[in-house]
Amino acid sequence: EPEVTQTPSHQVTQMGQEVILRCVPISNHLYFYWYRQILGQKVEFLVSFYNNEISEKSEIFDDQFSVERPDGSNFTLKIRSTKLEDSAMYFCASSVLLGQPTNTEAFFGQGTRLTVV
Amino acid sequence: KNQVEQSPQSLIILEGKNCTLQCNYTVSPFSNLRWYKQDTGRGPVSLTIMTFSENTKSNGRYTATLDADTKQSSLHITASQLSDSASYICVVSAAGGSYIPTFGRGTSLIVHP
Numbered sequence: 001e002p003e004v005t006q007t008p009s010h011q012v013t014q015m016g017q018e019v020i021l022r023c024v025p026i027s028n029h030l031y032f033y034w035y036r037q038i039l040g041q042k043v044e045f046l047v048s049f050y051n052n053e054i055s056e057k058s059e060i061f062d063d064q065f066s067v068e069r070p071d072g073s074n075f076t077l078k079i080r081s082t083k084l085e086d087s088a089m090y091f092c093a094s095s096v097l098l099g100q101p102t103n104t105e106a107f108f109g110q111g112t113r114l115t116v117v
Numbered sequence: 118k119n120q121v122e123q124s125p126q127s128l129i130i131l132e133g134k135n136c137t138l139q140c141n142y143t144v145s146p147f148s149n150l151r152w153y154k155q156d157t158g159r160g161p162v163s164l165t166i167m168t169f170s171e172n173t174k175s176n177g178r179y180t181a182t183l184d185a186d187t188k189q190s191s192l193h194i195t196a197s198q199l200s201d202s203a204s205y206i207c208v209v210s211a212a213g214g215s216y217i218p219t220f221g222r223g224t225s226l227i228v229h230p
Contacts, residue, residue, distance in 0.1 A: 004160075042222045043161065043206065056217050091160050105151070108160030 002026045004109035006092050012115045013082055021077045021112045023092030032075045033093040033106060034067065036060070043091070049075065082116045089113050119144040121209050121221035129227045134197055138224045140190040140207035148212035152181050152192045155204045155223065164192070164205075197228045 005024045013019050025032050034046040047057040049067055066078045075094075079086055090113075095106040121142045130136050142150070149168050153161035165174045165181040167190070174181050178201075180193045194201055204223040211217075 043155075043208075043220045045217050045220070048217075058217055089158075093160075105163035105166055108162065110160050111158075 002107075004092055004094055004107050006090075006109035006112050008112060009110065010113045010115070012117060015084055015116055016081050019079050019082055019114065021079075021090050021092075021114070023075045023077070023109055024073050025075055025092065025094030026107055027073075029094035029107075030096045031055075031094060031106075032067075032069070033095075034077045035091040035093065035108075036088040037091065037111075038085075038088045046077070046090075079114075082114075084116050087114055087116045119209070119211065119219045121207055121219045123205075123207050123221035123224050125224060126222070127225040127227070129229060130197055132197060132199055132228050132230050135193065135195050136197060136226065138192045138194075138205050138207075138226070140192070140209075140221055142188050142190070142207070142209045142219070142221075144188075144209040144211050144219050146212040147185060147188075148210045150181075150183055150190050151208045151210075151218075152179070152190075153206040153208060155206055157203070161206055194226075197226075199228050199230060202226060202228045 007022045032049040035043050037043045045058050047061045048055045064080045068076050089111045091111045092109045093106040096104050124139045151166045152164040154164055155161040164179050165176050167174050167183045169185050178195045183190045204225050206223040207221040208218045
């Protein structure tokens with residue numbers, strides 16, 4: 001069964017450092033997303049990406065964040081200068097095959113746990 | 118402001134019993150409502166998606182209902198199993214304009230043998 005894969009599973013970084021979280025969405029999906037979940041809190045939407053550009057972003061997704069689809073398979077989230085409060089689980093998701101309506105289910109990866117020290 | 122409220126916050130039941138989780142939302146205009154199951158430390162897994170015109174949708178032992186008039190949804194789990202222990206999250210998306218989904222805090226379900 002196709003799945004969204006994320007690497008690394010756990011990343012520890014020092015405050016102020018740049019991190020790149022990587023995701024391989026399900027092949028032939030058209031929409032890609034990043035979410036985060038701070039420990040003990042609810043999942044929060046960060047950004048959606050379609051047709052090689054950001055289609056939506058939340059207030060959380062400020063100038064410190066960027067996304068990229070550098071090739072045909074990877075989808076990355078970059079945090080430019082990490083802060084302690086960026087510590088969270090980051091989930092990538094993808095959805096919608098060509099021809100499907102946009103309100104189809106999103107498939108989530110297993111997440112990358114980011115710890116900023 | 119769009120909000121999704123779930124109740125109860127946590128629930129403990131015995132294996133084999135049924136349970137119902139609630140979701141109230143203020144998201145408008147409404148596009149769709151999704152229920153996800155999230156095991157500890159894992160990504161959410163979709164259970165059901167419901168649009169405005171759907172009242173009930175089932176996925177195995179999971180049955181979701183939607184009342185768009187009262188802006189309420191429920192997730193009913195039948196004959197619970199130990200593997201049902203997880204957080205169940207209600208997510209509501211608005212129509213038109215911003216897609217940004219609104220997540221509930223989830224109901225933590227524990228099934229005891």
